[in-house]
Amino acid sequence: MSEQKRAPETGGDASENGAGTAAVNEATAEAEALATADAQIGVDDGEKQRLEAEIAGLKDKFLRAFAEAENIRRRAEKEVADARTYGIASFARDVLNVADDLARALGSVDDAAKATAEGGLKALLDGLELTERGLIKALEKHGIRKIEPKGEKFDPNIHQAMFEVPDPSVPSGTVVQVVQAGYVIGERVLRPAMVGVARGGPKAEAASPGKEAGAA
Template sequence: MEQENQNLQDDVTETATEGQEVQAEETTDPRSREELLAEIERLAAEAEDHKTRYLRAQADFDNFRRRSRQEKEEFAAYANVSLIEELLPVLDTFEMALKTSEESDIKTLLSGVEMVFRQLTTALEKNGLAPIEAVGQPFDPNFHEGVMQVQSDEHPSNTVVMELRKGYRVKDKVVRPSMVQVSQ
């Protein structure tokens, strides 16, 4: 108990000494009370100005983020418009072929379907679609989907022998792998 009282007295003595040092510092400052108050007022105004600027910058950033999100959503909604515009003539040709199919022979209908196929292929190629070469190529799981293995004396092992479904890519991205038979 005596030890606690001694510690408490030491703390009070230290606090009193610190208070005297603070008073000594206050009395040694050459500025008057009015000058110090003016300095505090100036610093408070400066702090308020910084706070206002910060809040404006935060609001500007929030607005920028909202506008960016809206632009991104709008871009995604209308990204395919150019492709659709290129496919509309293909749709028109299909429509004409269906109307004339009742009155024409098979040869005319076949030439119409070939025309539609060419138009469709051209429109898709303009937009970056390219077929994946498969037959005779080494099997690559990145481009080919192997569904069967067959014995082949003509082709080396692990080579694509037959393409069952054509694969496509857009630039470097595979849209659909080729479905293939692979030699053993």
């Protein structure tokens, strides 16, 4: 009888041992699953960082390429604008010779002769003056302006001094005679004005900052 009672106790211990083993196996499986998940998460984070770095690199390349394309576009626009404005510079210089010839022809006749001219001579002089005015207007239409600096302060950027004139009545450095008119095209000098400059007079006053700003 005693032996029969021990058997169930032994069976109960086996059952408990089996349940404990199952619990251990389950815990081990969960731990392994967690370790695998952690490893997988680690791989995903690394891949994410790599992709983010690649995206940042591509963005930087795109911004650089966009900036370069914008610079090229601006340079092209400036070149086109310059070509429109200054493309006729060589032709304009040749036309200036015609303007000079007209001016010399008109300058060879004094005011008294012009005032008393009659008949064919008067018609000729009137025609020359009309032609000269038309030529100047045509040049201005294409951005070419005449420089007549008499009475202005000498500016080496747009004037070329040919000689000095002793004249104490005007400030030194004043343009008192224009030998040949100058011309500018756009913001560039097409031909400097050839001038005579006064010397011996008082020094020219420097322009005040306010006047310079207004002139600019």
